Amino acid sequence: MTPHSRRYRGLALFLLTILAGGGCWVVNYALTVQLHRAKVFSGCALLTLLLLLTLFNARKKLPFLPLLKAATWMRLHIFAGLLSGFLFCLHLHGRIPQGILEATLAVLYVVVAASGFVGLALSRWLPARLTIHGENLIYERIPALRAAVHHQVEELVEQSLATTHSSTIADFYESRLRWYFARPRFLCAHLLGYRQSLFTLLEEVNALDRFLDPAERNIMGQIVVLINTKNNLDFQLAGQRLLKLWLFVHIPVTYGLLLFALLHAVLAFTLS
Amino acid sequence: MNRWLQEFSFKKSFYERPNQKWICGRACTGQGCLAGPDARGQCTATAECRPLRKGDRWHCTRPAAMGGPCATGPAPDGACACPIPKCNPVRSLRSWRGLTVLLVLGTCLAGLLFVAGSPRGTQMLSPGKLSFAHASVGSQCSDCHVGVAGRPADWLATVSQTASVRSDSHLCLHCHNVGKAPFQPHSLPPEQLARSTAAAQTNRTAGARPAGLQLAGLIAGSPHPNGTDIACATCHQEHLGTSHDLRQLSNQQCQSCHVRQFAGLAEGHPQFVAYPFERRNRIIFDHQSHIQKHFLDSPQAGLAPHTCVDCHQTDLKGDAMQLKPFAQICGTCHGEQVKGKGAVQAGFAFLSLPHFDDRVLRGAYAIGEWPEDADQPITPFMRVLLSADPVTRAALATLGKTDLTSLPKNDTNLLAAASRLAWGIKGLIYDLGRLGQDELSRRIEGGLGHAITDHQREGSVAFLNAEALHTAFQPAFPHLQTEILAYRQRQIIAKTELVPSPDAPKPGPDKSAAPENWVSNGGWYTTDGSFTLFYRPRGHADRFLSSWMDLTVTDEQAPNPAAVQAVFSLLAAPKAAGYCAKCHSVDDQPARLVNWLGARPDGMIHKFNRFSHSAHLSLINNQGCFTCHPLKVNNATAAYGDAFLPGQHDISVYAGNFQVIDKATCAQCHRPAMVRDDCLLCHNYHVGTFRAVMPNVKMHTPASAVHPGLSSIPESD
Numbered sequence: 011m012t013p014h015s016r017r018y019r020g021l022a023l024f025l026l027t028i029l030a031g032g033g034c035w036v037v038n039y040a041l042t043v044q045l046h047r048a049k050v051f052s053g054c055a056l057l058t059l060l061l062l063l064t065l066f067n068a069r070k071k072l073p074f075l076p077l078l079k080a081a082t083w084m085r086l087h088i089f090a091g092l093l094s095g096f097l098f099c100l101h102l103h104g105r106i107p108q109g110i111l112e113a114t115l116a117v118l119y120v121v122v123a124a125s126g127f128v129g130l131a132l133s134r135w136l137p138a139r140l141t142i143h144g145e146n147l148i149y150e151r152i153p154a155l156r157a158a159v160h161h162q163v164e165e166l167v168e169q170s171l172a173t174t175h176s177s178t179i180a181d182f183y184e185s186r187l188r189w190y191f192a193r194p195r196f197l198c199a200h201l202l203g204y205r206q207s208l209f210t211l212l213e214e215v216n217a218l219d220r221f222l223d224p225a226e227r228n229i230m231g232q233i234v235v236l237i238n239t240k241n242n243l244d245f246q247l248a249g250q251r252l253l254k255l256w257l258f259v260h261i262p263v264t265y266g267l268l269l270f271a272l273l274h275a276v277l278a279f280t281l282s
Numbered sequence: 283m284n285r286w287l288q289e290f291s292f293k294k295s296f297y298e299r300p301n302q303k304w305i306c307g308r309a310c311t312g313q314g315c316l317a318g319p320d321a322r323g324q325c326t327a328t329a330e331c332r333p334l335r336k337g338d339r340w341h342c343t344r345p346a347a348m349g350g351p352c353a354t355g356p357a358p359d360g361a362c363a364c365p366i367p368k369c370n371p372v373r374s375l376r377s378w379r380g381l382t383v384l385l386v387l388g389t390c391l392a393g394l395l396f397v398a399g400s401p402r403g404t405q406m407l408s409p410g411k412l413s414f415a416h417a418s419v420g421s422q423c424s425d426c427h428v429g430v431a432g433r434p435a436d437w438l439a440t441v442s443q444t445a446s447v448r449s450d451s452h453l454c455l456h457c458h459n460v461g462k463a464p465f466q467p468h469s470l471p472p473e474q475l476a477r478s479t480a481a482a483q484t485n486r487t488a489g490a491r492p493a494g495l496q497l498a499g500l501i502a503g504s505p506h507p508n509g510t511d512i513a514c515a516t517c518h519q520e521h522l523g524t525s526h527d528l529r530q531l532s533n534q535q536c537q538s539c540h541v542r543q544f545a546g547l548a549e550g551h552p553q554f555v556a557y558p559f560e561r562r563n564r565i566i567f568d569h570q571s572h573i574q575k576h577f578l579d580s581p582q583a584g585l586a587p588h589t590c591v592d593c594h595q596t597d598l599k600g601d602a603m604q605l606k607p608f609a610q611i612c613g614t615c616h617g618e619q620v621k622g623k624g625a626v627q628a629g630f631a632f633l634s635l636p637h638f639d640d641r642v643l644r645g646a647y648a649i650g651e652w653p654e655d656a657d658q659p660i661t662p663f664m665r666v667l668l669s670a671d672p673v674t675r676a677a678l679a680t681l682g683k684t685d686l687t688s689l690p691k692n693d694t695n696l697l698a699a700a701s702r703l704a705w706g707i708k709g710l711i712y713d714l715g716r717l718g719q720d721e722l723s724r725r726i727e728g729g730l731g732h733a734i735t736d737h738q739r740e741g742s743v744a745f746l747n748a749e750a751l752h753t754a755f756q757p758a759f760p761h762l763q764t765e766i767l768a769y770r771q772r773q774i775i776a777k778t779e780l781v782p783s784p785d786a787p788k789p790g791p792d793k794s795a796a797p798e799n800w801v802s803n804g805g806w807y808t809t810d811g812s813f814t815l816f817y818r819p820r821g822h823a824d825r826f827l828s829s830w831m832d833l834t835v836t837d838e839q840a841p842n843p844a845a846v847q848a849v850f851s852l853l854a855a856p857k858a859a860g861y862c863a864k865c866h867s868v869d870d871q872p873a874r875l876v877n878w879l880g881a882r883p884d885g886m887i888h889k890f891n892r893f894s895h896s897a898h899l900s901l902i903n904n905q906g907c908f909t910c911h912p913l914k915v916n917n918a919t920a921a922y923g924d925a926f927l928p929g930q931h932d933i934s935v936y937a938g939n940f941q942v943i944d945k946a947t948c949a950q951c952h953r954p955a956m957v958r959d960d961c962l963l964c965h966n967y968h969v970g971t972f973r974a975v976m977p978n979v980k981m982h983t984p985a986s987a988v989h990p991g992l993s994s995i996p997e998s999d
Contacts, residue, residue, distance in 0.1 A: 036497070036501065037501060037502075039494070039497075039498065040497060040498035040499075040500075040501035040502040041498075041501075041502050042535070043494065043495065043498035043502070043532070043534045043535055043538055044498050044499065044502035044503070044504070044538045045506070045512075045516050045517065045535055045538050045539075046502055071301075105522060105523075107409070107410065108409070108410030108411055108521070108522075108523055109406075109407070109408045109409040109410045109521065110405075110406045110407075110408070111397075111406060111407050111408075111409065112409050112410065145286055145287060145288065147287065147288060148288065148298055149300070150298045150300050150305070150309075151288065151295075151298060153309065153310035153311075153312075154309060154310060154311065154312035154314065155287045155288070155312070157310060157311045157312045158287070158312050159287070161312075239287065243287075254375055257379060258378075258379055258382050261379060261382075261383060262379070262382045262383040262385070262386035262387075263386060265383050265386060265387050266386045266387060266389075266390045269387060269390050269391070269394070270390065273394065277407060277409075280430075281423070281427050281430065281450075
């Protein structure tokens with residue numbers, strides 16, 4: 011699919027969402043005016059939509075089924091989510107819920123919707139940054155790759171001791187680099203685009219340069235490459251972890267929301 | 283410059299499986315094994331490969347991604363030479379997310395179970411605070427909802443069987459009375475609603491139906507087809523906070539059921555047909571003749587009111603305009619007239635003695651002593667009192683309109699009836715003189731055929747005193763007690779003896795007031811030689827007149843209806859003393875009654891329209907009340923009077939002095955972007971007469987608090 015056709019498809023879905031929202035508003039208006047239980051309509055529509063939105067997660071667990079592409083599901087999920095927001099407002103009818111159950115339900119919905127918007131924003135913003143930053147890495151491989159990089163640095167340090175009989179690099183490694191390579195570092199700074207920590211480290215390496223002989227300088231050059239590689243590993247880790255962590259809010263709270271929504275529906279049908 | 287780290291060749295890297303719940307504990311070090319943990323998170327690794335036997339030799343099968351076949355190779359027994367130490371598998375990110383889902387669900391479920399089992403769970407499940415009006419009522423869900431008594435956990439057993447919106451609505455009726463058809467539109471009986479619908483269909487305005495309502499009707503259909511009940515919650519939404527207005531409805535919602543639909547008061551609302559005059563006035567007052575004629579006449583010009591509020595004032599709520607007291611308005615001109623000043627006869631003859639034909643009432647028909655000069659007809663009051671006695675009532679019926687002064691000699695029936703009537707009259711006067719007001723009350727009740735209230739008794743007796751009775755009738759019957767006792771003991775009285783009138787006292791040097799003027803402020807009186815007891819009204823709101831008119835306005839239970847009707851006709855005559863019927867109209871609907879008061883708002887009567895005068899009084903222009911209530915112009919006085927002709931008691935027949943209010947007058951201000959023009963501003967939904975529901979509350983007083991000693995008294999058998 012070309013970007014052109016993708017854009018048209020997105021526009022068509024957006025228009026479809028607006029049409030569906032408009033249709034819901036008209037039906038809700040008609041039911042309200044005719045003194046029918048309009049809230050039952052908007053509530054049922056909202057609950058149905060929530061269940062459909064939840065199906066996206068189920069679809070992801072069944073990748074072998076030929077039920078449209080995941081990208082299509084994602085797009086449908088986004089627009090259905092927007093529609094659910096409109097139905098939510100329609101259902102509330104401009105009032106802030108006052109009961110404990112209703113308020114909890116509303117808060118859960120807001121959390122789910124907000125986390126969804128955050129996730130959508132992240133999925134639009136981070137991948138591009140991750141792509142242009144450096145080597146794109148599989149998230150699950152990052153710890154092993156970091157360990158390998160750490161191992162390579164330690165080998166270089168040992169090599170410097172053996173070949174140059176100088177402990178300058180080893181001392182620097184012990185004082186500054188071991189800490190850096192031991193674990194993922196500067197994750198928040200990576201997300202915020204703050205690179206001063208890396209530059210400070212590299213400045214220290216530059217300051218060390220005048221104390222090194224050519225052999226050590228050669229080894230230090232390789233270590234600097236590994237410092238940058240580790241930096242990209244951390245950047246990829248921070249970005250990809252954030253892309254996964256927002257789902258720790260979105261999905262569990264969705265199930266809580268469904269539970270409360272079902273209870274709300276039962277109460278609404280029996281007591282009103 | 284970065285170094286490229288990843289390898290994607292199957293010979294150099296493994297396939298990642300992030301969906302698995304567990305991952306190798308050494309994967310983070312880059313030394314993860316190929317086998318990986320099992321589904322329970324147990325490490326299944328044993329060796330780096332499973333050697334393959336080819337012929338008599340074992341070959342290493344370690345994959346290329348792990349370095350390919352090892353240098354050592356398998357042992358002779360086929361065991362791998364590179365055993366893998368056990369690791370502690372760790373959960374994958376996906377697994378942690380699943381656990382988080384379970385944690386959240388578990389927390390929610392635990393919270394709900396706590397709520398379900400908690401006595402205060404109902405409050406937690408409440409969708410919101412009740413409105414101010416119901417705040418003190420709904421302490422329990424079951425107060426307003428059927429089948430939800432007890433804890434929420436107990437509801438499941440009952441709620442599905444019994445609960446429904448309509449069954450909930452019946453609970454509303456425990457406190458709210460909205461008539462006999464509470465769930466019908468407007469609380470009106472279906473037949474009345476059908477008539478209104480038919481009338482509206484006839485006057486349907488073409489093309490004025492708002493698009494929104496058309497669309498709503500098209501999509502949602504009729505909200506409540508004919509005959510179906512409307513639950514209270516259809517319009518009254520609860521649990522929306524203490525400040526929520528339970529009667530809040532939009533104009534479109536109000537019109538959803540209506541045959542005739544329109545955009546607003548200024549656009550499409552039907553013109554007022556008879557508003558605000560739905561019936562004729564209770565107090566007969568011709569505004570047109572008074573304003574245009576009487577108030578301009580010189581004798582009354584100084585007394586005439588200058589403004590409408592000189593005679594009218596708002597009620598306590600400020601809604602209806604009421605009349606001020608008689609003394610402040612009508613009394614200034616008509617007070618003396620009501621008292622009888624200048625009238626031909628200022629009082630009513632209450633008791634009188636007729637003349638009997640003494641020539642034929644002899645022997646068996648003798649009537650004993652009878653005044654020679656008695657010549658008054660039997661008064662209507664007296665006929666009612668005599669009708670209390672069955673014998674006298676029968677005599678009256680037999681006699682009919684027979685001339686008592688000339689009885690047929692040979693008609694024994696008439697003679698006997700006349701004799702019984704005479705003795706009945708004498709018995710009445712004797713009993714009144716002997717037993718007083720109690721006897722009069724008893725006679726009134728007997729004549730009317732029903733008991734009367736203390737208030738009516740007090741008014742109808744009007745302080746009748748022995749002195750007045752004695753003065754009027756003692757000269758007529760000097761031996762009344764002896765005669766009556768003998769008559770009632772069946773002793774034969776064989777003669778009729780005419781008693782001459784006593785000589786009238788000679789007038790003194792000073793002129794005395796005539797008897798009716800002597801009681802110019804009301805009371806009992808008699809005149810010399812008339813053998814009649816009169817009553818003169820004391821002025822406006824005389825209790826004697828009002829009580830007798832109230833008692834005789836209907837003759838449904840009276841044993842002698844003609845007598846009762848005669849009393850009412852006498853009192854309600856246009857020129858009768860007191861002039862009651864000059865202003866106080868008589869209604870036939872809903873029950874026959876005399877309107878002593880003008881229209882008064884009744885809190886129990888819920889009309890379709892409502893209007894607040896006080897909200898508008900400051901808005902009227904220099905025409906005053908005529909801004910909204912202009913007088914009619916053509917021959918209105920004659921038409922107005924026709925509605926109150928004698929015998930015309932139909933309240934729907936009327937012609938007011940004022941023109942019907944023009945809708946445009948209201949619509950000058952009540953239009954969009956100016957002043958509210960919603961339906962509920964001027965209309966009530968529930969229409970009818972609804973008395974407040976009074977709970978059956980028993981007086982509960984602890985016995986010890988009443989009288990400490992009572993508790994020690996043993997109960998008797």
